[in-house]
Amino acid sequence: MGDMDFKAHMRLQRETVVYLTTRYSTSSFGVDQAGGGRSRITPKKSVYMYIWYISNTVTFRQLGNLFGVAKSSAWSVVKRVSCFLISISDEYIxxxxxxxxxxxxxxxxxxxxxxxxxxxxxxxxxxxxxxxxxxxxxxxxxxxxxxxxxxxxxxxxxxxxxxxxxxxxxxxxxxxxxxxxxxxxxxxxxxxxxxxxxxxxxxxxxxxxxxxxxxxxxxxxxxxxxxxxxxxxxxxxxxxxxxxxxxxxxxxxxxxxxxxxxxxxxxxxxxxxxxxxxxxxxxxxxxxxxxxxxxxxxxxxxxxxxxxxxxxxxxxxxxxxxxxxxxxxxx
Structure with a gap:
């Protein structure tokens, strides 16, 4: 997407999403253990899922279908990214x-x-x-x-x-x-x-x-x-x-x-x-x-x-x- 289309769909500028992804990926919340230390859902995908959920009125089933994950995984990702943002709230609020x-x-x-x-x-x-x-x-x-x-x-x-x-x-x-x-x-x-x-x-x-x-x-x-x-x-x-x-x-x-x-x-x-x-x-x-x-x-x-x-x-x-x-x- 171009920058304008990205902002229209995601409600955030691309630079903001890149910043969030970087912070999230280096936090303890950014690793979803699936065995052997490998991440089942990447930090980038997790952040995109969270943003899409709070920026729209989709259900977790719809969110999971859109991103190719199970409904339970969509719920878990939104919960985890929310907790990550709260963990850095003292920096911003x-x-x-x-x-x-x-x-x-x-x-x-x-x-x-x-x-x-x-x-x-x-x-x-x-x-x-x-x-x-x-x-x-x-x-x-x-x-x-x-x-x-x-x-x-x-x-x-x-x-x-x-x-x-x-x-x-x-x-x-x-x-x-x-x-x-x-x-x-x-x-x-x-x-x-x-x-x-x-x-x-x-x-x-x-x-x-x-x-x-x-x-x-x-x-x-x-x-x-x-x-x-x-x-x-x-x-x-x-x-x-x-x-x-x-x-x-x-x-x-x-x-x-x-x-x-x-x-x-x-x-x-x-x-x-x-x-x-x-x-x-x-x-x-x-x-x-x-x-x-x-x-x-x-x-x-x-x-x-x-x-x-x-x-x-x-x-x-x-x-x-x-x-x-x-x-x-x-x-």
Whole structure:
């Protein structure tokens, strides 16, 4: 295939697939022992099978027929490559530190002039086949069986934290409180947020010293609060856009129609998040120009302004930010 046809079919650039194959072949996951140390399915074929599975909505039987292997082998290959990607996830899904915190905050600031934001948090549901046990727990508000993917996304649409596998019936707020992120954010606040940075999320989330949600709109918000919600929403939409890119590229995540192994489904979803970040690192984008969304006309925000937006410890973080934006005639 030519490069354009390859990208159209595989959803990844050829260079990205070559990189994955090289990494996989040198890992402990890349050898499928068939006796005498020989590999039954080559690393290249394994990577291609995994990519084809997550990029389309084929069954394992169809995947096996396409690549000339048994259904059980197709299942085993997808599981193994997923585990491989999770094994290198610390390289690609990681919390920004040091100067990267400031740079990420500056990129968010260029969107709507909100100082101090380092990530947007949100949840999306991954539709699944009805599980064998506790079906009611996995029935979400749309009456679909699902698991929840919670993610924090930076200004470059990269995942910096991922939690996956909670039942679809759980509210976003509860998913957050049950996540490792929630415990870490309180316990390691100074390390993760440097005492002044924070995340933004929709009104489902609580207001904390490290998380600023929008206002709940029951029809009684002031004009200032409505304007706050408007620029807040515009800034945090990066997380929903990222979910759209993830599911648009890896269509398997739209619905798991065959698998009922919740652990394997969760691993496949997380592995797709890792691969999403690898694609960004490799400049392998879904849409032309998606990497050029920022408004470069905005000046960099100063550290003093970030601290100013959280200057009064007696007020909650959202009220501090609201006051800051009003004082600077942004709302």
């Amino acid at each position: 990681k919390w920004p530190e040091g100067v990267h915190l400031q740079k990420n905050s500056e990129k968010f600031y260029r969107k709507q002039r909100i100082p101090g934001v380092i990530g947007a948090i949100g949840c999306t549901h991954i539709a699944i086949k009805a599980p064998k046990g506790q079906q009611e727990m996995y029935l979400d508000r749309k009456k679909t069986y699902s698991i929840v993917l919670q993610a924090v996304v930076d200004a470059d649409k990269k995942f910096i934290d991922v939690t996956c596998g909670e039942p679809g019936s759980l509210h976003d707020h509860r998913v957050l409180r049950r996540s490792k992120l929630f415990d870490d954010a309180d316990r390691l606040y100074e390390e993760m947020f440097a005492g002044s940075y924070f995340l933004i999320g929709d009104s489902a989330y609580p207001t904390t010293k490290w998380l600023v949600p929008s206002y709940k709109d029951y029809g009684n918000l002031t004009q200032g609060q409505l304007k706050f919600n408007e620029i807040h929403s515009s800034t945090r939409m990066v997380v929903q856009y990222t979910f759209g890119l993830l599911k648009g590229r890896f269509r398997r995540l739209l619905k798991f129609t065959e698998l009922t192994d919740l652990e394997m489904i969760t691993n496949i979803v997380v592995s797709a998040c890792v691969l999403h970040n690898i694609c960004i690192t490799q400049n392998d984008f879904c849409d032309v120009g998606e990497e050029n969304e920022m408004d470069d006309s905005a000046p960099f925000v100063l550290e003093e302004e970030i601290k100013e937006s959280n200057s009064n410890a007696n007020l909650n973080r959202r009220q501090n930010l609201f006051n800051y934006l009003r004082q600077h005639n942004l709302i």
